[in-house]
Every structure is written in structure tokens, then in C-alpha cells.
Amino acid sequence: MRFSERIGRLQQILPDPTKPIxxxxxxxNRSLDQNRKLWACLGDVSRQVEWHGRWLDAESWKCVFTAALKQQDVVPNxxxxxxxxxGQSTSRxxxxxxxxxxxxxxxxxxxRGVKWSDEARLALVNRPGNPGD
Structure with a gap:
């Protein structure tokens, strides 16, 4: 459905004061497919990269990368x-x-020489703006 058709459908909705919309x-927002690809990449990094003397799990790496991308802040617990x-949730x-x-x-x-799994390689090749999308 084209954008103009969607607008037309929205205009047909009659406002109901008892049910505001x-x-x-x-x-x-990101798709479930993108999310699956993210976890493949994070898994590869978590198994192959030591960070400041520690091996981080995929969830911790997600926090590290999201903080770097979004210039996030830290506060005492x-x-x-x-x-x-x-910071920002990746689901948003x-x-x-x-x-x-x-x-x-x-x-x-x-x-850092990560050997990407097949699923992660596909995620990295099929990003928006890359050939094949």
C-alpha cells in the first residue's frame, strides 16, 4: 500500500471522543531479523575478543557497543x-x-581479527545501503 493510500485510510477514521487515538x-524500529543478526555478531565478538583482561558475554558487549554509538553516560549504582x-535500548x-x-x-x-560466523557475515553484508538489500 502506498503512502498516499495509507493517509487516505487514516483520514477516513472518525474520531470518537470516548476512544482517543x-x-x-x-x-x-529495527526488525526481528536485524535483532537476530545483532546477536550473531555479538556472539562472535564475545567468544573471540578479550576486553581489558575480561571475557564479556554478548549482553555486556551490546551495552559496550550501544554506549559507544550513542555517546552514553554512566552514573554510580x-x-x-x-x-x-x-542509554538507549536497541529495541527502540x-x-x-x-x-x-x-x-x-x-x-x-x-x-581485532574476529572470524565471523555465517549468520554474522550475512548480517554484515546485508545492511541497509549495501548492495543486495
Missing amino acids: VVTIQER LAGNGFVVI MRVNEFAELLELIQAFGTE
Whole structure:
């Protein structure tokens, strides 16, 4: 359905004061396929890259990469014995932001000699803007 057809359908909706609606027009969030590809890449990095003397799990790497991409901040935790990264959830990232995240992971991993799994290689080749999309 074309954009103009969608607008036409929206205009046909009659407002009901007892059931207010909100229509938001925005770029779509990352897809489930993109999310699957993210975890393939993070898994490869977590198995092959030691970070400042530690082996991080995929979830921790996601925090590291997201913080780097979004220039996030850290604050002390409630107990005062550590820190928490304040930042954006990847599920709220737009398609293009998510593609930037995958690109960052690829550059980081490639610089450190990560051998990409088949699924991660596909994710890195099929980013928005790359041939084959």
C-alpha cells in the first residue's frame, strides 16, 4: 500500500471522543531479523575478543557497543560500588541506527581479527545501503 493510500485510510477514521487515538509517523524500529543478526555478531565478538583482561558475554558487549554509538553516560549504582550505563535500548533504535550499530560491531571485530560466523557475515553484508538489500 502506498503512502498516499495509507493517509487516505487514516483520514477516513472518525474520531470518537470516548476512544482517543494517536497516530505517529516515524521510521520503523529495527526488525526481528536485524535483532537476530545483532546477536550473531555479538556472539562472535564475545567468544573471540578479550576486553581489558575480561571475557564479556554478548549482553555486556551490546551495552559496550550501544554506549559507544550513542555517546552514553554512566552514573554510580545505588549501592555505590559500581556504575550503570544510561542509554538507549536497541529495541527502540530505528532501522538506520541499528545498521550503524552493526557497522560499528563489524569494524571493531574486524580490527581485532574476529572470524565471523555465517549468520554474522550475512548480517554484515546485508545492511541497509549495501548492495543486495
